[in-house]
Structure formats: structure tokens, C-alpha cells
Amino acid sequence: xxxxxxxxxxxxxxxxxxxxxxxxxxxxxxxxxxxxxxxxxxxxxxxxxxxxxxxxxxxxxxxxxxxxxxxxxxxxxxxxxxxxxxxxxxxx
Amino acid sequence: xxxxxxxxxxxxxxxxxxxxxxxxxxxxxxxxxxxxxxxxxxxxxxxxxxxxxxxxxxxxxxxxxxxxxxxxxxxxxxxxxxxxxxxxxxxxxxxxxxxxxxxxxxxxxxxxxxxxxxxxxxxxxxxxxxxxxxxxxxxxxxxxxxxxxxxxxxxxxxxxxxxxxxxxxxxxxxxxxxxxxxxxxxxxxxxxxxxxx
Numbered sequence: 001x002x003x004x005x006x007x008x009x010x011x012x013x014x015x016x017x018x019x020x021x022x023x024x025x026x027x028x029x030x031x032x033x034x035x036x037x038x039x040x041x042x043x044x045x046x047x048x049x050x051x052x053x054x055x056x057x058x059x060x061x062x063x064x065x066x067x068x069x070x071x072x073x074x075x076x077x078x079x080x081x082x083x084x085x086x087x088x089x090x091x092x
Numbered sequence: 093x094x095x096x097x098x099x100x101x102x103x104x105x106x107x108x109x110x111x112x113x114x115x116x117x118x119x120x121x122x123x124x125x126x127x128x129x130x131x132x133x134x135x136x137x138x139x140x141x142x143x144x145x146x147x148x149x150x151x152x153x154x155x156x157x158x159x160x161x162x163x164x165x166x167x168x169x170x171x172x173x174x175x176x177x178x179x180x181x182x183x184x185x186x187x188x189x190x191x192x193x194x195x196x197x198x199x200x201x202x203x204x205x206x207x208x209x210x211x212x213x214x215x216x217x218x219x220x221x222x223x224x225x226x227x228x229x230x231x232x233x234x235x236x237x238x239x240x241x242x243x244x245x246x247x248x249x250x251x252x253x254x255x256x257x258x259x260x261x262x263x264x265x266x267x268x269x270x271x272x273x274x275x276x277x278x279x280x281x282x283x284x285x286x287x288x289x
Binding site for chain 1: 124125127129228231234
């Protein structure tokens with residue numbers, strides 16, 4: 001179950017419904033996510049249509065590929081030590 | 093609003109109140125969680141419709157919705173016996189739901205054409221919510237169609253559904269009504285005399 005709160009916004013996963021067929025899924029989705037004016041649109045997608053990917057291999061620990069993974073501060077400090085220069089006062 | 097209209101509105105209000113009460117007995121024990129939410133919400137809507145209809149008549153009669161709903165004796169109720177039945181079988185419950193929505197759609201169409209703008213307006217408002225009930229009833233009908241238990245329940249209850257559309261057939265009640273009435277009015281009757289809210 002994906003719902004859009006306001007027009008123009010992305011549809012976001014809101015939960016799931018257990019239903020015998022598409023018709024039941026439609027009715028239960030409306031009932032639980034739509035009929036109080038809380039959504040402008042719903043997407044009801046069968047579970048089987050979802051391709052789930054959760055195995056992200058990083059064997060060589062290439063942390064610069066990761067959004068959280070590149071500690072620039074540390075690298076900069078190491079580089080300065082090697083070069084024997086001090087940190088710029090404005091550079092912290 | 094003439095006397096005939098008052099009587100008609102009161103009949104529908106009684107149907108909606110009693111059916112809403114009976115349907116709410118499935119809250120917590122409906123076949124699936126999703127259905128529990130959906131059916132409880134339908135029950136709540138029916139009671140909401142009863143309240144709005146009672147209010148309309150209460151203004152005419154110089155009384156209140158609560159007095160109409162809870163201060164009459166069981167034989168003064170004008171509901172149809174079909175809504176009084178305590179059904180413990182889901183197939184029967186869905187059969188009643190389907191038959192009720194079928195009849196309710198017909199009488200709401202009639203009310204929507206009323207010369208009284210208040211009646212027509214309220215009927216239109218109620219009908220917008222009933223549309224969900226009809227979709228729900230139809231979905232179950234499609235799903236259970238062909239199941240012998242459901243077919244038997246429909247055949248058993250269908251003759252009783254005729255009362256919903258005919259004032260002349262009303263007046264008789266099932267032995268289940270007094271017990272339901274007792275439960276329904278218990279809180280209100282338990283208030284000490286003179287209590288004001």
C-alpha cells in the first residue's frame with residue numbers, strides 16, 4: 001500500500017493489507033488509507049510484484065561508494081600529517 | 093414533514109440503529125483484521141445514520157435523538173425483524189448485509205426525491221456513505237457466490253428483507269429484540285433520576 005498525502009508529492013509506503021483478491025484489496029485499502037480524506041491517491045500493489053533487494057555486497061570495503069562512508073576529515077588529517085602541514089584555521 | 097414521512101424516517105432510523113448494533117458485535121472477531129476494521133466502520137456509519145435520522149424527526153416532535161433511540165419500549169420500535177437477529181454465522185451476516193444494502197439503496201433513492209429538502213439532503217448525504225457499504229457487500233457477494241452455506245443464508249433471509257421496504261409489514265418483532273433493547277439501553281437507564289449532561 002502506497003499513499004500520496006498531497007498532489008505532487010511522492011507516493012510512500014504506508015502499510016499493507018491482507019486480501020483474498022484485488023477487489024478485497026481495493027476495498028480494504030480505501031477503508032484504511034483513503035476514506036477519511038488522508039490521501040489523494042493510493043497504489044495497491046500485490047506483494048508478488050515487488051522485487052526486493054537487500055544484499056548489498058561491499059567485499060573490498062570501498063566506503064567511498066557509500067553515502068555515509070567517506071570520512072573526509074580523517075583522510076585530510078592523515079594527508080596533512082604525511083605532508084607535515086598544519087590544518088588551516090578555517091578548515092574544520 | 094408530514095406524519096407519514098415522520099413514520100418512514102423513524103422506521104429507517106430504527107433499522108439502522110439495530111443493524112448497526114448487531115454488526116458491531118463482530119468487532120474484534122471478524123474473519124480478518126482488515127475486515128474487522130471495515131465492518132466495524134460500516135456498523136458505526138449505520139448508527140451515525142440512525143442518529144441523523146432521529147434528529148430530523150426529533151426536531152419535528154419536540155424531543156431528542158437519544159429519547160427516540162433509547163426511551164421507547166421494545167414494541168414501540170419500528171425496525172424490521174431481519175435487523176434484530178443475532179447472527180453468529182459470517183455467511184448469514186454477509187447475506188443480511190447484502191440484502192439490507194439492496195433494500196436500503198431503493199429506499200434512499202425514494203427519500204432523495206422527497207419534496208422536503210431536509211429529507212432529500214440527508215438522504216443524499218447518507219447515500220454517499222452507503223456507496224462504500226454497497227461496494228463492500230458486493231465484493232463479499234461475488235466472493236461467496238456459489239458457496240452452499242451462503243446460498244442457503246440468502247434463501248433463508250431474503251423473504252424477511254421485503255419488510256424493509258413495506259411499512260405495512262412492520263410491527264412484529266423477534267424474541268431477540270427485548271434482549272437487545274435491554275443491552276442497548278442499559279447505560280442510559282442506569283443514570284440516576286435527574287441527571288443532566
